[in-house]
Amino acid sequence: MSLLEVSNLHISLRTQDSVVKAVRGVSFSLEPKDTLAIVGESGSGKSMTVKGIMKLLPKAGRVTDGKIVFDGTDITQFGERQMRKLNGSEISMIFQDPMTSLNPTMTVGKQIMEVLHEHKKMSAQNQKARAVELLSLVGISSPEKRFGQYPHQLSGGMRQRVVIAIALACDPKILVADEPTTALDVTIQAQILELMKSLQDKISTSIILITHNLGVVANIANKVAVMYGGEIVESGTVDDIFYEAQHPYTLGLIASIPKIHEESVTLKTIPGTPPDLIDPPAGCPFAPRCDKAMKICHLRQPENKQISGTHRSACWLQHSMAKQAAEKEEHHE
Amino acid sequence: MQNTELTDDLFSPARSGAVEREKISRPMRSGFQDGWFRLKQNKGAVAALAILLVLVALAFLGPLLTKYDYYTTNYGAIFQSPSAEHWFGTDKFGRDQWARVWYGTRISLLIAVVAATLDLLVGVTYGSISALLGGRTDAVMQRIVEVLVGIPNLIIVILLMMVMPAGIGTLIIAMSISGWVNMARLVRAEILKLKNHEFVLAARLLDASNGQIILRHLIPNTVGVIVINTMFTIPSAIFTEAFLSFIGIGLQEPKASLGVLINSGFQVINSHPYLLFISAIVIVLIMVCFSILGDGLRDAFDPQMRV
Amino acid sequence: MKTYILKRIAYLFVTLLVIMTATFFLMHSLPGTPFDEDKISKLSPEQQRQIYASYGLDQPVHVQYFKYLGNVFQGDFGTSTLYAGHPVRNILMSRIVPSAIVGIQAVLIGLAIGLLLGVVAAYRHNTSLDYLTMVISVLGISVPNFVVAALLQYLFGLKWGLLPVAYWESYSSSVLPSLALSFGVIAQIARFIRTEMLTVLQQDYILMAKSKGLSPVRILLRHALRNSMLPVLTILGAITVNVLTGSLAVESIYSVPGIGSLFVDTIKANDYSTIIGLTVFYSAFYVVVILIIDLLYCVIDPRIRLASAKE
Numbered sequence: 001m002s003l004l005e006v007s008n009l010h011i012s013l014r015t016q017d018s019v020v021k022a023v024r025g026v027s028f029s030l031e032p033k034d035t036l037a038i039v040g041e042s043g044s045g046k047s048m049t050v051k052g053i054m055k056l057l058p059k060a061g062r063v064t065d066g067k068i069v070f071d072g073t074d075i076t077q078f079g080e081r082q083m084r085k086l087n088g089s090e091i092s093m094i095f096q097d098p099m100t101s102l103n104p105t106m107t108v109g110k111q112i113m114e115v116l117h118e119h120k121k122m123s124a125q126n127q128k129a130r131a132v133e134l135l136s137l138v139g140i141s142s143p144e145k146r147f148g149q150y151p152h153q154l155s156g157g158m159r160q161r162v163v164i165a166i167a168l169a170c171d172p173k174i175l176v177a178d179e180p181t182t183a184l185d186v187t188i189q190a191q192i193l194e195l196m197k198s199l200q201d202k203i204s205t206s207i208i209l210i211t212h213n214l215g216v217v218a219n220i221a222n223k224v225a226v227m228y229g230g231e232i233v234e235s236g237t238v239d240d241i242f243y244e245a246q247h248p249y250t251l252g253l254i255a256s257i258p259k260i261h262e263e264s265v266t267l268k269t270i271p272g273t274p275p276d277l278i279d280p281p282a283g284c285p286f287a288p289r290c291d292k293a294m295k296i297c298h299l300r301q302p303e304n305k306q307i308s309g310t311h312r313s314a315c316w317l318q319h320s321m322a323k324q325a326a327e328k329e330e331h332h333e
Numbered sequence: 334m335q336n337t338e339l340t341d342d343l344f345s346p347a348r349s350g351a352v353e354r355e356k357i358s359r360p361m362r363s364g365f366q367d368g369w370f371r372l373k374q375n376k377g378a379v380a381a382l383a384i385l386l387v388l389v390a391l392a393f394l395g396p397l398l399t400k401y402d403y404y405t406t407n408y409g410a411i412f413q414s415p416s417a418e419h420w421f422g423t424d425k426f427g428r429d430q431w432a433r434v435w436y437g438t439r440i441s442l443l444i445a446v447v448a449a450t451l452d453l454l455v456g457v458t459y460g461s462i463s464a465l466l467g468g469r470t471d472a473v474m475q476r477i478v479e480v481l482v483g484i485p486n487l488i489i490v491i492l493l494m495m496v497m498p499a500g501i502g503t504l505i506i507a508m509s510i511s512g513w514v515n516m517a518r519l520v521r522a523e524i525l526k527l528k529n530h531e532f533v534l535a536a537r538l539l540d541a542s543n544g545q546i547i548l549r550h551l552i553p554n555t556v557g558v559i560v561i562n563t564m565f566t567i568p569s570a571i572f573t574e575a576f577l578s579f580i581g582i583g584l585q586e587p588k589a590s591l592g593v594l595i596n597s598g599f600q601v602i603n604s605h606p607y608l609l610f611i612s613a614i615v616i617v618l619i620m621v622c623f624s625i626l627g628d629g630l631r632d633a634f635d636p637q638m639r640v
Numbered sequence: 641m642k643t644y645i646l647k648r649i650a651y652l653f654v655t656l657l658v659i660m661t662a663t664f665f666l667m668h669s670l671p672g673t674p675f676d677e678d679k680i681s682k683l684s685p686e687q688q689r690q691i692y693a694s695y696g697l698d699q700p701v702h703v704q705y706f707k708y709l710g711n712v713f714q715g716d717f718g719t720s721t722l723y724a725g726h727p728v729r730n731i732l733m734s735r736i737v738p739s740a741i742v743g744i745q746a747v748l749i750g751l752a753i754g755l756l757l758g759v760v761a762a763y764r765h766n767t768s769l770d771y772l773t774m775v776i777s778v779l780g781i782s783v784p785n786f787v788v789a790a791l792l793q794y795l796f797g798l799k800w801g802l803l804p805v806a807y808w809e810s811y812s813s814s815v816l817p818s819l820a821l822s823f824g825v826i827a828q829i830a831r832f833i834r835t836e837m838l839t840v841l842q843q844d845y846i847l848m849a850k851s852k853g854l855s856p857v858r859i860l861l862r863h864a865l866r867n868s869m870l871p872v873l874t875i876l877g878a879i880t881v882n883v884l885t886g887s888l889a890v891e892s893i894y895s896v897p898g899i900g901s902l903f904v905d906t907i908k909a910n911d912y913s914t915i916i917g918l919t920v921f922y923s924a925f926y927v928v929v930i931l932i933i934d935l936l937y938c939v940i941d942p943r944i945r946l947a948s949a950k951e
Contacts, residue, residue, distance in 0.1 A: 088854070100845065118852065293346065296339070324344075
């Protein structure tokens with residue numbers, strides 16, 4: 001049984017005079033000790049997907065369809081009170097910017113103790129001991145001193161370590177990391193990813209890593225889901241995605257990772273802009289930017305096709321008729 | 334659509350051109366259009382604007398609608414309640430209250446608008462000189478402002494009112510002398526903020542001249558702050574005038590302003606409360622409408638202050 | 641931090657000096673004398689000269705000025721002409737208590753109700769409760785306090801006869817003036833807290849607190865309220881001005897024997913020395929309050945505390 005099973009998730013956001021269909025039929029599953037990377041550019045719906053699962057959507061946002069099963073329990077219809085028991089203890093989250101995700105007027109120690117106070121019935125003394133222990137676990141030196149400090153007294157990297165300590169305080173089953181390194185210096189990014197990886201081994205949690213940077217995925221994740229225009233366009237193991245990628249968007253993403261050994265200095269890009277999700281296209285959302293697009297791509301959504309045991313791709317190129325057409329064309333030439 | 338037959342033709346290439354790829358599907362609105370659109374959506378602000386226009390029209394046309402004027406006394410008809418003859422009644426000298434109220438409104442608005450305009454001119458000049466020159470000039474100008482900010486405005490106004498002969502001009506001057514500081518600080522802060530904004534740096538990198546930067550970037554972006562602040566200075570000037578007249582050092586009878594009218598209405602509140610109520614309602618309406626309109630403008634035109 | 645405080649105190653003195661100087665010279669450029677013209681003209685020139693001399697009014701202006709400055713620094717504001725023979729300082733002292741009672745009550749009522757309204761409005765954003773708060777705050781900011789005072793007096797005192805309106809007899813006399821003064825404070829605070837709270841509720845750390853599974857009450861008290869209440873300190877200055885200004889009219893309307901009504905009476909009576917004394921007192925009070933607020937802000941908010949320590 002999967003730890004987390006999301007099927008056909010739809011999320012909409014109301015704006016001033018329209019509705020943004022931010023997530024449109026997302027399905028994936030997470031096994032214990034998995035690290036799933038959800039990759040996509042801004043606005044692809046990756047962050048909304050996890051916020052929808054944790055019921056942390058903004059007021060305007062709403063899960064309109066789909067099913068979420070966590071650890072055998074259907075949590076789709078969970079109310080705020082029920083969800084509070086899970087959030088922070090079973091599922092916890094690391095946010096993008098540690099400069100803004102910690103309360104500026106509360107010491108970091110208190111911010112860790114708070115989550116222990118809420119979920120574990122511990123004495124204040126034990127809470128404090130555990131908080132200090134967590135601080136040293138995430139690699140903060142002189143944790144007793146840091147315990148009493150305010151966030152602004154710590155560097156960005158240290159703050160993100162504090163956020164991780166808070167997230168791990170109750171040994172969660174799933175750790176959601178929403179672009180955990182985007183706001184940090186490049187040198188710190190690697191450290192934080194390394195830390196997450198080593199902590200995962202220690203406390204055996206599953207991780208959902210949200211990122212727009214396919215480059216960081218290979219080192220840490222074992223599964224990858226590529227999102228575009230509110231849909232998962234391709235998913236599979238790290239090897240499936242990096243060596244066997246089928247979807248033109250995934251191929252474009254891989255091509256745009258800068259490589260040290262290449263002679264060419266121009267970065268490869270995917271021309272065009274993402275689709276407008278207020279009025280989503282009838283066909284494949286990527287079709288307008290796709291250089292392999294066919295007529296069908298603009299008209300109908302491709303089905304999410306199984307390519308191998310772990311690998312799926314939603315692309316018309318996978319259709320048998322597309323392959324025939326390609327062969328015919330080759331014959332012509 | 335879902336059931337259409339899949340034909341070979343559907344699988345022939347159909348790539349989009351570069352133009353189509355970069356197409357932005359929703360229409361673009363400029364900052365001003367966007368703000369205007371937002372303001373029109375704000376029903377409260379639109380209603381406030383409408384009521385204000387009506388009040389301004391009455392302030393100028395109201396006295397013409399009656400055969401009475403604001404100063405002629407009639408001891409045969411004192412303290413009359415509102416009637417078909419005297420729509421707002423008469424006061425202790427038998428003067429027609431309808432004429433007095435609208436004449437008073439006109440005087441109050443006039444004082445407020447002129448005072449706010451003077452505030453604006455002095456404040457914007459002072460603030461922008463301070464911000465644009467910077468360095469030592471800015472430092473000296475700011476020290477002066479810091480001292481002035483330490484003095485409650487009303488104290489300055491009261492002192493000046495006592496030294497100068499009572500009258501409309503004196504009121505305006507007294508309010509302007511104390512009022513420009515706030516505008517100067519706002520404008521300076523706004524320009525300093527803009528000077529360091531990325532888009533100004535970008536313009537600088539693109540070799541835009543100083544003149545161009547001031548004209549294209551600094552002025553359009555400070556206009557919002559200036560207009561919004563003025564929308565708040567006008568009601569505060571109306572308040573100050575009314576307050577001074579109410580405590581007896583503003584305008585004096587037989588002249589009329591909203592403050593004078595409220596003061597004389599308050600004297601007879603026990604016996605003839607309508608005299609106070611009518612002028613109080615007018616001043617409250619003006620203040621409320623300006624306040625709502627000011628808020629609406631701020632929400633519509635100042636994206637940074639939008640909630 | 642130390643240099644900051646010293647700098648602020650230096651400013652305080654410069655401001656006060658400017659005020660005293662300006663006040664003094666303005667008053668002395670006034671036409672007429674502070675005495676009843678009818679009575680004084682009946683006196684012989686010799687008697688007139690004696691009276692002027694007893695108030696120091698016969699000396700050149702600059703001599704009077706420096707003498708005045710010296711006296712002020714010893715706490716001596718001269719003698720009132722309206723309340724003949726009484727030192728300004730004594731009159732002022734005797735008037736402080738009623739003003740303080742009314743003013744402090746008004747601020748406390750304003751804080752309590754304003755805070756409640758602001759928080760409720762932000763939490764119930766875009767509901768009827770929110771709109772009600774907005775209406776109250778727009779009215780509170782727009783309706784001049786002397787109009788509020790007059791209406792309250794009409795309703796409670798004259799129409800319903802519930803509360804004393806015109807005499808300062810017992811504690812109950814302070815209720816209406818305090819309410820009248822608090823109206824604007826309620827509006828200022830409610831409006832400010834609502835805006836702050838709406839901003840704070842959108843912050844990442846609130847989302848983070850939710851992701852920690854904290855209870856809504858805890859998020860409100862520990863995370864949202866504290867962060868939106870700190871900035872209230874920044875408008876306490878404006879609130880002080882509001883209450884000080886309002887006290888002039890409100891105290892006069894309700895005959896509160898306080899400093900506000902004294903100010904209005906002496907202005908009407910051209911009582912120079914008392915006006916100068918009161919102006920200096922009001923300004924000093926205001927400047928000191930602002931200083932205390934700024935220092936308090938440094939003490940309370942850890943972010944600012946560090947920033948100034950680094951300077």
